[in-house]
Amino acid sequence: MPWCEECAKYLAPSAMLSDGSCPKCLKPVADATINGALTAKTINLKQLAQSSSEEDVSVPWHFKLLVGALIVYLSWRVIDLFR
Numbered sequence: 001m002p003w004c005e006e007c008a009k010y011l012a013p014s015a016m017l018s019d020g021s022c023p024k025c026l027k028p029v030a031d032a033t034i035n036g037a038l039t040a041k042t043i044n045l046k047q048l049a050q051s052s053s054e055e056d057v058s059v060p061w062h063f064k065l066l067v068g069a070l071i072v073y074l075s076w077r078v079i080d081l082f083r
Contacts, residue, residue, distance in 0.1 A: 002016060002020075003029065004025065004027065004029050005027075006024075006025040006027050007022055007024050011029060016029055
């Protein structure tokens with residue numbers, strides 16, 4: 001999204017002038033992206049695949065509690081089915 005340093009605000013592409021400058025201060029607008037332009041040539045899929053497998057992400061405790069409660073509930077439903 002285009003960012004105007006002088007006005008300190010983001011601009012929609014349709015709000016800019018035809019030459020790509022800010023309509024308020026008439027200065028050129030910088031394209032504010034965190035990672036730069038993301039294209040097929042700039043992305044490294046091998047690096048992305050390696051970084052995701054190296055991270056040790058644990059499951060939150062409340063998710064484990066939810067799964068445990070679900071197991072207890074479904075077990076009770078199966079027991080209640082045969083009574």
